[in-house]
Amino acid sequence: MLIKVEDLVKSYGELRALDHFGLEVMEGEIFGLLGPNGSGKTTAINCMLALLKYEQGLIEVFGKPMSPDAYELKRDIGVVMQNVAVFQELTVYENIDYFCGLYVADKRLRKDLVEEALAFVGLKDFQKFYPKKLSGGLLRRLNIACGIAHKPKLLILDEPTVAVDPQSRNKILEGIQKLNQGGTTILYTSHYMEEVEQICTRIAIMDKGRIIAMGTKEELKNMISSGEKLTVEILDVDDSVLEKVKGLPGIASVEYKENLLVVKSQKGKNNLVALIDYLKSTGIAAGRIYSEPPTLNDVFLEITGRELRD
């Protein structure tokens, strides 16, 4: 186990940011911490890094208690903060070299590490650029390079794709998976459920400073009663049809908006067969039909009654 957090409590005045928070991150996994803005993800990360004081709880990294002067532990941790943390006065190369230098004293070794990090994030052509000349996506990549250049065993990424274009986002996510394949354990926080679903092997969903669900994405989806969502394109539907559809077996909810009939089924198999049979029998002409499996948003919605992005 690389990270173990138990019963962590942290408050900002009256506001309880972490409410008996706990998690465990195993070696070799990409652990996702998913939650809406303000749910306490960054506070949890900052407590784990011994940056923030907390009222109670236990934090262990690499099996040892984490503290501000636990330099041996810090040596193997890489951090990519939510805010871009680079010096505007230094070039891309110099920034990576400076932050890598906080971990690696040997200049020759550091040179190789910086070159490797530059190549990894695709910034070789920009190494002499100053940060203000970089686009948002490239800046995020530089931010990542500064956190990974020293080749940490544990990499903590706090919302690394905020305000990043889709192309750079994909590149970043691919990079994280590649690092993981190279043996780095990743703790990844985000409020983008698609990203977490895409790359994380295990996920914890946070809300109001607590972990409300934890497991693989399949395990999480199995926790809820919702099944897949079926969308049918229909030109006109009256209320009696909607009522009848709602009464079909295995149907959880029905909604008709902008010529689309959206039907959510309950968990279980063949829940939508009855719907298709009904549509055929009534002679309602249907256009495109497509179905989507339940998402982490559905998990969050079912547990909290709110959307992830509310």
Added chain:
Amino acid sequence: MIFWTFLFPILLATFFNLAFANLFNADSFSEIKIGIIDNEEFRENTSFVTAIQAVSAEKGNTNENSLFVVTYTSKAEAAKLLAENKVEGYIHFDGGPELVVKQSGLNQTIIKSFLDDYQQLSSTITAIIKENPAALQQGLLANVFERVDYLQETPMGRGQPDAMVIPFYALIAMACLYGGFFGLKEIVALQADLSPEGARVNVAPIHKLRLFTASMFAAITVLLVEILILLAYLIFVLKINFGNQFGFIMLTSIVGTVTGVTFGAFIAAVVKTGEGLKIGIIISLTMTMCFLSGMMYDKIKYIISSRVPLLGYLNPLNLITDSFYALYFYDSYGQYYLNIGLLCAFCIFFSSVVYLVLRRRTYASL
């Protein structure tokens, strides 16, 4: 930052130099234009002709002993020149020299003093020749011409007192304290609650004191190079007199630089506001200290040292200014060592407070 710590002091020094150069020019002496009526009596008075030639310059060719530029002319022409203000007065020989002026003033007083001096000497010599011609053989004439100063000027220190150097010394002190920007930047970059870079630095496996020391050395080195360039510009380009004690000038520059950087670090660590406001505080405090050190109005320095001397000792910028002035002016090093000692005390105080704030290892919020 480079503008405030490097270019701004150089620009200001250049402006000061231009302004003060004009002041000096305004005070400099230029020869007085006079007319002499070129009549027979004047030409026969060879002693006066010799005397006036000795203190006169040819037109367009002056020397440092010249008092007058003389125009030899007729009485009518002299009156016309005087009326048109082309001469300050004219001398007319009519049974002895007579001075004709249009108004009274400094130049007219100088012409009159010269004439009085001449008449006094010539009547003395005439009296000696008439009463005791033998005295001439005994060297009395030499005694008559000999001038004795009964008051002697004794300089208090190595240099002449010169209020004009104070603004330049205060300027260097200002540049030192503007080095506070470097100190501020370094502290902001070290504190997790002040910058994202600080957060990244705080998760690195390095002791805070080590980072603080390295940062301060870096800031001091950069500022010191800037201050030395400014010093070189003042000494070699603007020809400001700093005396010739290179070692002490260097020591003052180093101590001033350390004071400036630690002052900025102190403001950054103690004031709990945004970076912009901290910069504003550094600028306003520095400018206030500049004013109290005599950069804008040199008499304020005298007023403070005579009425509120404690304020002078509590002003690091004044202490730096005073150290340069003590080196230039005073003969002993007592005042200089006192200033440097107080500056060192300020550095220790600023650094200690900064370290007490920095050593905090975790934060309540980021």
